[in-house]
Amino acid sequence: MSLPSTTEIIEDLEFFDDWEDRYKYIIDLGKSLPAMDDELKTELRLVKGCQSSVWIEPGEAGDRMTFIVDSDAIIVRGLLALVMAAYDNKTAADINAFDIDAYFSELDLERHLSPTRGNGLKSIVARIQAMAKAAL
Amino acid sequence: MSFDVTAIRKEFPILERKIDGKPLIYLDNAATTQKPQCVIDAIVDYYTQCNANVHRGAHQLADEATRRFENARDIIAQFLNAKARHEVIWTSGTTESINIVAHGLTKLLKAGDEVVVTAMEHHANLVTWQQACLQAGASLHIAPISDLGELDLDAFDALLNENTKMVAFPHVSNALGSVNPIKRLTQKAKEVGAWVLVDGAQGAAHGDIDVQDIGCDFYAFSAHKIYGPMGVGILWGREEVLADWPVWQTGGEMISRVSYSESSWNVLPYRLEAGTPNVGDAIAMGAAIKWYSELDQAAVQAHEKALMMSATEQAMAFDGLRIIGNAHHKVGAISFVMDSGHPADIGFLLDRQGIAIRTGDHCAQPLMDRFQVPGTARASFAVYNTLEEVDALFEALRKVKTMLA
Structure with missing residues (x-):
C-alpha cells in the first residue's frame, strides 16, 4: 500500500487526543511500511542505534530519489514511515527544501527523535539530507 | 530494625515526579539508582x-x-x-x-x-x-x-x-x-x-x-x-x-x-x-x-528478593514473554524479550505509561549474541520499589502486547 502524505499524517495525528491512539496509528504505519529483503540488511546499509537497528537502501526513479528503509523495532518502522512520507520518491530539490524539523514538531513526536533515544532516526534523516545535497 | 518501604520512598524526592501525568515507576536501577535527600x-x-x-x-x-x-x-x-x-x-x-x-x-x-x-x-x-x-x-x-x-x-x-x-x-x-x-x-x-x-x-x-x-x-x-x-x-x-x-x-x-x-x-x-x-x-x-x-540489611535483601520473585513469577506466567537469564541465584534485574515486539518497542510503550526500564544491548553485545537476541528489556529493582510497582509493570506490559498485536 502507499503511505499517506505528510499533510495527511499531520491531520490524522491531530485527530487523536490520547497517546494510545497516536501510537497505534504509528504502529499501523510501521506495519504498512514495505519490508526490506533480509539479504539487503547488511552492515553497509545499517545505521546502528544502541536500542534498535535501522537499514537504508537508496535508489532512483527518473529524477526522483527513492529509499527502502527498515528497522527491527515496529515503532521505529512507524517513525521511518513518517520520514518516508517526507522524502521517498521526491526530487533532491524537494528533499532539500523540506523543513523536517518543523514537520516533526508539528507531529509532536520530538521526544522519539532525540538523539539520546538511540533509535537511528536522526542518522537516517542526516544521511538522506546529505545524499540529496550531493545530488543537487 | 524493621523495613518500611513507604518511609524509604519519602527520602527520595524524585519518586514524587510524574511522567506525562502518571506517577513515575522507576525500574532502571541497574543503570543508576535515585538518590536519597541526605546524599543530595x-x-x-x-x-x-x-x-x-x-x-x-x-x-x-x-x-x-x-x-x-x-x-x-x-x-x-x-x-x-x-x-x-x-x-x-x-x-x-x-x-x-x-x-x-x-x-x-x-x-x-x-x-x-x-x-x-x-x-x-x-x-x-x-x-x-x-x-x-x-x-x-x-x-x-x-x-x-x-x-x-x-x-x-x-x-x-x-x-x-x-x-x-x-x-x-x-x-x-x-x-x-x-x-x-x-x-x-x-x-x-x-x-x-x-x-x-x-x-x-x-x-x-x-x-x-x-x-x-x-x-x-x-x-x-x-x-x-x-x-x-x-x-x-x-x-x-x-x-x-x-x-x-x-x-x-x-x-x-x-x-x-x-x-x-x-x-x-x-x-x-x-x-x-x-x-x-x-x-x-x-x-x-x-x-x-x-x-x-544503616538500613536493616536482612530486611532490604528480603524486600528485594520479594520484588524479584514477584517479577519472575509474573513474567513466567506471561504468554509470549521469555526471560533471558534464568540463573538459580539472581538479584536486582530481570531481562526479557517478547514475541509481540522488539525491546525498543516495549521501552517506548512502557515509557508512555510512566515506567522507566532499560532496553538494548546493556553494553554487553557479545552476551546478546550468545542468547541470539538483538537486546532485551530489563526491569531492575532497588530498595524503594514496591510490589505494586511490579504489578503495574506487568499490567503495562499487557497493554504493550495488545497495542503491538
Missing part, C-alpha cells in the same frame, strides 16, 4: 559550607574538606571490610577503576600470558582486558556460560593454568542478574597464582561485601548504582598488590618528589589518585554508603 544534602552542604582543595591548603576550609573527604574513605573501607583505609582509591567509577588495573597490567604482562574473563561481561570488564592483552601480546580467554545464564564452573576452572595472570568477573551480571560464586572463583584463580578483579558495579548494592573474605585482589564499583552521585567510584585493592601497581595517570597528589629528570610516587592511596579528586561527590558517596549501611 551532602553535595549541597559541601559546596555551601566547605569547598576547598584537599590535602594542601593552609586554611580551615581545606582542613574541613580534607577531613570530610578522608572520613568518606573510612566509610567505604568499613563497608568493604578493607584491611586498611589506604586500600580504598577514589576513581570516577567502575570503568575507570578497571582501567587503572588494566593499564597497570599492560606493563606487567608478557607474550604468552593469559587473562580470563567471562561471557557475561559488560564492555568495561571486557574491552579493557582485551586491549591490555592486545598491547602486551597476551591472550584473552572467555569462560562460557550456560543457557540459564550461569557461569560454566568446570569450563572456568579448565581455563586456569600457570600462564593465567589476571582473572576478572562480575559480581552480578548487569544484563542477566546472575550472581556469580565470587569466593569460589577467586579461590580457583588464586590456586594458579593469578590476580583477581571483581567487577562490583551491579553487586555493591545487593548484598554484603567483605573483600577479605572474598580473597580477591581488586574490587571495583560506582557510587551512582548504590544511591550515591555520578562521577565517583571506588577501586579497592589489596595493599600488597596496590602498593607496587604501575601508576596510571601522573600529576597532582600522586607525586612525592619531582625533578626535571625523574619523579617518585606518593604512597597509597594517593599514588593512584592523580589530580584534584572529585571531593564533593566522594563525600556524598560516603553519605550514600552510610545511609545504605
Whole structure:
C-alpha cells in the first residue's frame, strides 16, 4: 500500500487526543511500511542505534530519489514511515527544501527523535539530507 | 530494625515526579539508582559550607574538606571490610577503576600470558582486558556460560593454568542478574597464582561485601548504582598488590618528589589518585554508603528478593514473554524479550505509561549474541520499589502486547 502524505499524517495525528491512539496509528504505519529483503540488511546499509537497528537502501526513479528503509523495532518502522512520507520518491530539490524539523514538531513526536533515544532516526534523516545535497 | 518501604520512598524526592501525568515507576536501577535527600544534602552542604582543595591548603576550609573527604574513605573501607583505609582509591567509577588495573597490567604482562574473563561481561570488564592483552601480546580467554545464564564452573576452572595472570568477573551480571560464586572463583584463580578483579558495579548494592573474605585482589564499583552521585567510584585493592601497581595517570597528589629528570610516587592511596579528586561527590558517596549501611540489611535483601520473585513469577506466567537469564541465584534485574515486539518497542510503550526500564544491548553485545537476541528489556529493582510497582509493570506490559498485536 502507499503511505499517506505528510499533510495527511499531520491531520490524522491531530485527530487523536490520547497517546494510545497516536501510537497505534504509528504502529499501523510501521506495519504498512514495505519490508526490506533480509539479504539487503547488511552492515553497509545499517545505521546502528544502541536500542534498535535501522537499514537504508537508496535508489532512483527518473529524477526522483527513492529509499527502502527498515528497522527491527515496529515503532521505529512507524517513525521511518513518517520520514518516508517526507522524502521517498521526491526530487533532491524537494528533499532539500523540506523543513523536517518543523514537520516533526508539528507531529509532536520530538521526544522519539532525540538523539539520546538511540533509535537511528536522526542518522537516517542526516544521511538522506546529505545524499540529496550531493545530488543537487 | 524493621523495613518500611513507604518511609524509604519519602527520602527520595524524585519518586514524587510524574511522567506525562502518571506517577513515575522507576525500574532502571541497574543503570543508576535515585538518590536519597541526605546524599543530595551532602553535595549541597559541601559546596555551601566547605569547598576547598584537599590535602594542601593552609586554611580551615581545606582542613574541613580534607577531613570530610578522608572520613568518606573510612566509610567505604568499613563497608568493604578493607584491611586498611589506604586500600580504598577514589576513581570516577567502575570503568575507570578497571582501567587503572588494566593499564597497570599492560606493563606487567608478557607474550604468552593469559587473562580470563567471562561471557557475561559488560564492555568495561571486557574491552579493557582485551586491549591490555592486545598491547602486551597476551591472550584473552572467555569462560562460557550456560543457557540459564550461569557461569560454566568446570569450563572456568579448565581455563586456569600457570600462564593465567589476571582473572576478572562480575559480581552480578548487569544484563542477566546472575550472581556469580565470587569466593569460589577467586579461590580457583588464586590456586594458579593469578590476580583477581571483581567487577562490583551491579553487586555493591545487593548484598554484603567483605573483600577479605572474598580473597580477591581488586574490587571495583560506582557510587551512582548504590544511591550515591555520578562521577565517583571506588577501586579497592589489596595493599600488597596496590602498593607496587604501575601508576596510571601522573600529576597532582600522586607525586612525592619531582625533578626535571625523574619523579617518585606518593604512597597509597594517593599514588593512584592523580589530580584534584572529585571531593564533593566522594563525600556524598560516603553519605550514600552510610545511609545504605544503616538500613536493616536482612530486611532490604528480603524486600528485594520479594520484588524479584514477584517479577519472575509474573513474567513466567506471561504468554509470549521469555526471560533471558534464568540463573538459580539472581538479584536486582530481570531481562526479557517478547514475541509481540522488539525491546525498543516495549521501552517506548512502557515509557508512555510512566515506567522507566532499560532496553538494548546493556553494553554487553557479545552476551546478546550468545542468547541470539538483538537486546532485551530489563526491569531492575532497588530498595524503594514496591510490589505494586511490579504489578503495574506487568499490567503495562499487557497493554504493550495488545497495542503491538
